[in-house]
Amino acid sequence: MRGRAPLLAGGAILLALLLCALLPGVVAPYDPLAFDYAALLQPPGAAHPFGTDQFGRDILSRTIAAATIDLQIALFATTGPLVIGTAVGLLVGYYGGVADAVFGRVVDLVVTFPFLVLVIAIVAVLGPGLGNMYVAVTAVGWVFYARLMRGEVMVLRGQDYVSACKVLGYGQARILLRHVLPNAARPILVYWMTDMALAILLGSSLGYLGLGAQPPEAEWGVLIADGKNLFTQAWWVAVFPGFAIVLAGIGFSLAGDGMADLLDVKR
Amino acid sequence: MNRAGLVAARLLQIVPTFLAIGAVVFVLARLLPGDPVSAMLGDRATDEAVTRLRGAMGLDEPVWAQFLLFVGGIARGEFGTSTAMRVPVTALVLERLPATLMLTALATLLAVTIAVPLAFVAATQAGRWPDLLIRAVFQVGLSSPIFYVGLVLLTVFAAGLRWFPVGGYGTGLAEHLHHLLLPAVTLALSFSAVIMRNLRASILGVLTAEFVDFARSKGLPRRVVLLRHVLRNALLSTVTLVGLHVGALLGGAVITESVFAVPGVGRLMVDSIFARDYPVIQALTLVLAVIVSLAFLATDLVQMWLDPRLAR
Numbered sequence: 194m195r196g197r198a199p200l201l202a203g204g205a206i207l208l209a210l211l212l213c214a215l216l217p218g219v220v221a222p223y224d225p226l227a228f229d230y231a232a233l234l235q236p237p238g239a240a241h242p243f244g245t246d247q248f249g250r251d252i253l254s255r256t257i258a259a260a261t262i263d264l265q266i267a268l269f270a271t272t273g274p275l276v277i278g279t280a281v282g283l284l285v286g287y288y289g290g291v292a293d294a295v296f297g298r299v300v301d302l303v304v305t306f307p308f309l310v311l312v313i314a315i316v317a318v319l320g321p322g323l324g325n326m327y328v329a330v331t332a333v334g335w336v337f338y339a340r341l342m343r344g345e346v347m348v349l350r351g352q353d354y355v356s357a358c359k360v361l362g363y364g365q366a367r368i369l370l371r372h373v374l375p376n377a378a379r380p381i382l383v384y385w386m387t388d389m390a391l392a393i394l395l396g397s398s399l400g401y402l403g404l405g406a407q408p409p410e411a412e413w414g415v416l417i418a419d420g421k422n423l424f425t426q427a428w429w430v431a432v433f434p435g436f437a438i439v440l441a442g443i444g445f446s447l448a449g450d451g452m453a454d455l456l457d458v459k460r
Numbered sequence: 461m462n463r464a465g466l467v468a469a470r471l472l473q474i475v476p477t478f479l480a481i482g483a484v485v486f487v488l489a490r491l492l493p494g495d496p497v498s499a500m501l502g503d504r505a506t507d508e509a510v511t512r513l514r515g516a517m518g519l520d521e522p523v524w525a526q527f528l529l530f531v532g533g534i535a536r537g538e539f540g541t542s543t544a545m546r547v548p549v550t551a552l553v554l555e556r557l558p559a560t561l562m563l564t565a566l567a568t569l570l571a572v573t574i575a576v577p578l579a580f581v582a583a584t585q586a587g588r589w590p591d592l593l594i595r596a597v598f599q600v601g602l603s604s605p606i607f608y609v610g611l612v613l614l615t616v617f618a619a620g621l622r623w624f625p626v627g628g629y630g631t632g633l634a635e636h637l638h639h640l641l642l643p644a645v646t647l648a649l650s651f652s653a654v655i656m657r658n659l660r661a662s663i664l665g666v667l668t669a670e671f672v673d674f675a676r677s678k679g680l681p682r683r684v685v686l687l688r689h690v691l692r693n694a695l696l697s698t699v700t701l702v703g704l705h706v707g708a709l710l711g712g713a714v715i716t717e718s719v720f721a722v723p724g725v726g727r728l729m730v731d732s733i734f735a736r737d738y739p740v741i742q743a744l745t746l747v748l749a750v751i752v753s754l755a756f757l758a759t760d761l762v763q764m765w766l767d768p769r770l771a772r
Contacts, residue, residue: 446603
């Protein structure tokens with residue numbers, strides 16, 4: 194796809210999901226927690242487009258309600274790494290020296306651990322749950338932002354306009370924040386989009402394994418785990434929440450591709 | 461530096477890497493809430509038993525001495541005893557490792573087999589419908605979580621059609637393959653999407669290289685140019701990608717093994733977290749990182765061999 198199409202399509206998907214996340218009560222046809230013993234394990238139909246589970250809860254409403262937690266994961270699991278990584282990358286890329294050499298070793302070390310294994314190991318130490326998952330992802334994920342930022346800044350610091358700023362006697366903070374950061378930010382923003390898709394995949398995986406969001410928190414991975422034992426008799430309980438994950442992933446990827454095109458970022 | 465020197469230097473780099481991996485795992489273990497001894501012995505341990513184990517584990521020593529003790533133990537292959545299963549951790553890990561290695565190897569093989577021809581088609585048809593279709597399908601694959609794909613495949617092909625066993629690993633090579641095929645397909649799906657994207661871009665890059673124009677202007681048939689000149693050069697980046705992706709595959713194996721009840725180290729890791737079996741978690745984190753660092757080493761060596769310019 195060329196031009197604005199990916200950005201528009203991705204944006205539309207994300208907007209719809211955001212609407213579900215912010216106003217689940219308005220969008221969802223039923224109360225996601227309400228039991229209905231007259232409609233147990235109903236297959237998808239007119240009354241319940243995604244069917245119902247073993248308590249008669251409406252799967253569509255539960256999937257919509259879960260968007261709140263999953264979009265929260267996309268945001269909270271990436272903001273820490275974005276901020277810390279950008280700051281570290283900006284500093285080591287601009288000043289170089291010992292800090293940069295140390296940073297290089299840290300990157301080499303972190304990429305040696307399988308990301309998921311390291312996150313799971315940290316969650317094992319801290320205990321399962323969303324809060325600890327954010328801590329674990331932030332502790333590891335900042336490295337990837339910092340590596341990207343460092344590369345950008347190293348190119349920019351030799352540019353004429355940075356030298357001009359120095360000649361004009363601008364302070365270092367002003368040069369870094371007003372002149373280097375805005376020019377280095379585009380690839381980071383595009384990566385941030387992709388990373389949000391990865392965060393939802395990671396968050397739902399940990400939720401499925403029982404290490405992320407804890408029931409009764411409605412999260413797509415937790416919903417799928419709830420439905421997995423019913424799969425042969427009532428496939429819809431687990432299948433539809435999965436559609437939501439795939440849709441969110443496609444939304445963030447398209448938005449990322451569109452942004453890369455718009456901002457002229459090569460990947 | 462000559463080629464042998466470069467190879468030797470790269471081989472030596474593995475020593476500080478191993479030490480650093482050990483340090484990270486050591487620090488992680490120290491972050492555990494509470495005393496590891498009371499965690500291992502439980503609440504009802506006598507004071508005498510606690511003191512004895514503290515002494516035996518060297519917990520009365522200063523931190524640096526504890527680290528040396530820890531590294532020495534690993535060097536001798538001693539990871540302590542599993543608190544949940546009461547067996548030596550080393551034996552447990554060695555028993556579970558083959559299933560995981562076979563699963564990841566099979567998944568890599570499948571991913572490459574799927575991705576290479578499709579990337580070739582997508583790149584040579586760039587912008588036309590086969591390209592768009594292939595990229596759209598792989599985009600969905602890339603956005604599908606492993607546990608979800610696994611669950612659907614498990615239900616359809618194992619529980620429903622009964623073509624494959626529902627879980628486990630079996631005995632003997634043929635049974636292993638039969639048990640691991642569905643998990644491997646699950647694990648291969650997102651990986652093949654990554655390879656496809658990368659190789660497609662790489663082929664498109666090589667297509668515009670001067671040596672390709674030259675090969676064409678020599679009057680070589682299109683098929684020869686594409687296979688011998690374009691694909692061969694583009695595949696270099698795929699080799700690197702596979703090497704760099706070993707960690708992601710092992711992470712994916714943790715999830716896949718949990719879905720398909722494969723008795724590998726990934727499932728062991730998840731079970732150990734719920735059992736609070738810290739010696740096992742510690743050993744697995746370390747072993748998996750060591751495997752990844754060895755994969756990086758192998759990738760670098762293969763690259764030097766494939767592209768002699770790197771070893772000059």
